[in-house]
Amino acid sequence: xxxxxxxxxxxxxxxxxxxxxxxxxxFDGFLKSLGYFPALGETSFGIAAYNDLLNxxxxxxxxxxxxxxxxxSSVIAALLGAAMAVSLFMLQASEKGRSSRFWQRxxxxxxxxxxxxxxxxxxxxxxxxxxxxxxxxxAGWIGEITDFPVLVNDSFGWGIILAYAWKEAPFxxxxxxxxxxxxxxxxxxxxxxxxxxNWDFIRxxxxxxxxxxxxxxxxIVFVFTFSAFEVPFLLGVTYPSVLPVYSYQLYTSGTLxxxxxxxxxxxxxxxxxxxxxxxxxxFSKRWNVLKGWD
Amino acid sequence: xxxxPRFIKAFLFLFLFVFIVFPFVPLVxxxxxxxxxxxxxxxxxxxxxxWEYVLFGSSDTLRAIGVSLSIALIVTAxxxxxxxxxxxxxxxxxxxxKWLVEAILFAPIVIPPFVAVMGIxxxxxxxxxxxxxxxxxxxxxxxxxxxxxxxxxxSYNTLSTDWEDQARMLGAGAFSRFYHVVLPHLxxxxxxxxxxxxxxxxxQYLITFIIGSGRVVTLPILLFPFISGGDPAIASAYSLLxxxxxIGTLMGLDFALKRYYRNKKTAAGKTVEE
Numbered sequence: 001x002x003x004x005x006x007x008x009x010x011x012x013x014x015x016x017x018x019x020x021x022x023x024x025x026x027f028d029g030f031l032k033s034l035g036y037f038p039a040l041g042e043t044s045f046g047i048a049a050y051n052d053l054l055n056x057x058x059x060x061x062x063x064x065x066x067x068x069x070x071x072x073s074s075v076i077a078a079l080l081g082a083a084m085a086v087s088l089f090m091l092q093a094s095e096k097g098r099s100s101r102f103w104q105r106x107x108x109x110x111x112x113x114x115x116x117x118x119x120x121x122x123x124x125x126x127x128x129x130x131x132x133x134x135x136x137x138x139a140g141w142i143g144e145i146t147d148f149p150v151l152v153n154d155s156f157g158w159g160i161i162l163a164y165a166w167k168e169a170p171f172x173x174x175x176x177x178x179x180x181x182x183x184x185x186x187x188x189x190x191x192x193x194x195x196x197x198n199w200d201f202i203r204x205x206x207x208x209x210x211x212x213x214x215x216x217x218x219x220i221v222f223v224f225t226f227s228a229f230e231v232p233f234l235l236g237v238t239y240p241s242v243l244p245v246y247s248y249q250l251y252t253s254g255t256l257x258x259x260x261x262x263x264x265x266x267x268x269x270x271x272x273x274x275x276x277x278x279x280x281x282x283f284s285k286r287w288n289v290l291k292g293w294d
Numbered sequence: 295x296x297x298x299p300r301f302i303k304a305f306l307f308l309f310l311f312v313f314i315v316f317p318f319v320p321l322v323x324x325x326x327x328x329x330x331x332x333x334x335x336x337x338x339x340x341x342x343x344x345w346e347y348v349l350f351g352s353s354d355t356l357r358a359i360g361v362s363l364s365i366a367l368i369v370t371a372x373x374x375x376x377x378x379x380x381x382x383x384x385x386x387x388x389x390x391x392k393w394l395v396e397a398i399l400f401a402p403i404v405i406p407p408f409v410a411v412m413g414i415x416x417x418x419x420x421x422x423x424x425x426x427x428x429x430x431x432x433x434x435x436x437x438x439x440x441x442x443x444x445x446x447x448x449s450y451n452t453l454s455t456d457w458e459d460q461a462r463m464l465g466a467g468a469f470s471r472f473y474h475v476v477l478p479h480l481x482x483x484x485x486x487x488x489x490x491x492x493x494x495x496x497x498q499y500l501i502t503f504i505i506g507s508g509r510v511v512t513l514p515i516l517l518f519p520f521i522s523g524g525d526p527a528i529a530s531a532y533s534l535l536x537x538x539x540x541i542g543t544l545m546g547l548d549f550a551l552k553r554y555y556r557n558k559k560t561a562a563g564k565t566v567e568e
Binding site for chain 1: 302303305306309310313314317318319320321323324332333334335375376377379380382383384386387388389395398399401402404405406407408409410411412413414416417432433435436439440443493496497499500514517518521522526529530533534536537540541544
């Protein structure tokens, strides 16, 4: 008997912690999004917050800007990350591989930089009076500060996109590289026998091999950028703001009436991420991304 | 054929420069600048003013580093204690409803944890957990625990029960089996999970801000007013310090693990010699 319940006892502390702290919080937030605030004497349920939200232009603007930023950041990070992984792989394939490990470590540096610092790096580089603007002025390309495009705290979200692309490209490359590392050296030799040059090899062997892991990595970056707060809080504008920032603005606006709406934004955000997460999970199982092939 | 690797190397070098080195140039320059007007590519004059302020000017910095690190370390220690048994169960036992357990444990990877934290905020307020380190520690558990569980599961998957059976046959009790057989095998996984946990905990802003209500001042909380429109020199110095703290902690952990294995190896060597 004790052997039968042993695994459940082993699981209990961790599961209890997550259920209490995480799902408890989600449920708590859900109740409050329905207007249930016993501390304020509100004990009735209603979907007024959701109604108001879905009828407000601010919510839909925020959703649109969130989707746009997440889509662009993940695509740019995916392209950069793939370029990194493939060039590292080709370097590895062409020599004994000591130095490529060094390169790999260096490329992972942005991963360890906290998001706020990454965001500030983008501010210093891309703001209108930033480093790139100074360089462009010295080179004579622009004459005034205002000639430099507004890329930070802009309503399109370029600053956010740049910050995410910089932070997440190494993540994509980290996800893709182990798959590439499984390509045997002999495959390269065989392809050479058949007369394939390096570019043919990349196009016909390397790209198809990395495609599943690459797609999943891109999706993960999408889900993350869809729901992250710090970078858009620093680099975005007040309106339209991405969903997490919008929720924060509502929550801290001072009027208690906005709180159910803030929590409703959160619940919608959570539901969307679950949906996206299930898509990632389904395809990663189906393509066997994490196990590769034998 | 020879030209290709050289081309790749040149490409990598350029990429590395543009991507890794170049972004830090204005950050470093700004932190040691004393006035830096547009369109000068270099600051007009240099000074260590910002660094002096950040490191010695006020005791806030050291206190914030202390608070950040203690929260990260407590969170990580709790995570390891919770994760090792859970990973053991998930990796080695037949469990009914395994998918549900996994869905629960890994949910905070997908659903943004600030959603749960905002939801629980008023409850924490009522039971007096806001503005306390304990409250912030509790809030940091859900974003970090799933990564530790994942890393330890990977380690458990490569550990055969034969080793423990053998130790049992040699008369080792449950504790010494775990300490001498299982733990050394799990250490790399624990270290990888702990690194992630520390990194994630150190860089939390919103969660700490909501639960700490500005009273639990970690480094990101201290940093934010500066980087959102404060003195650029001080903001840059703080940013570099923050990044160094994250990287330093990871390197420290990596170093400790390597030393552990080296000691282990020499110890094993000695026993064999004897």
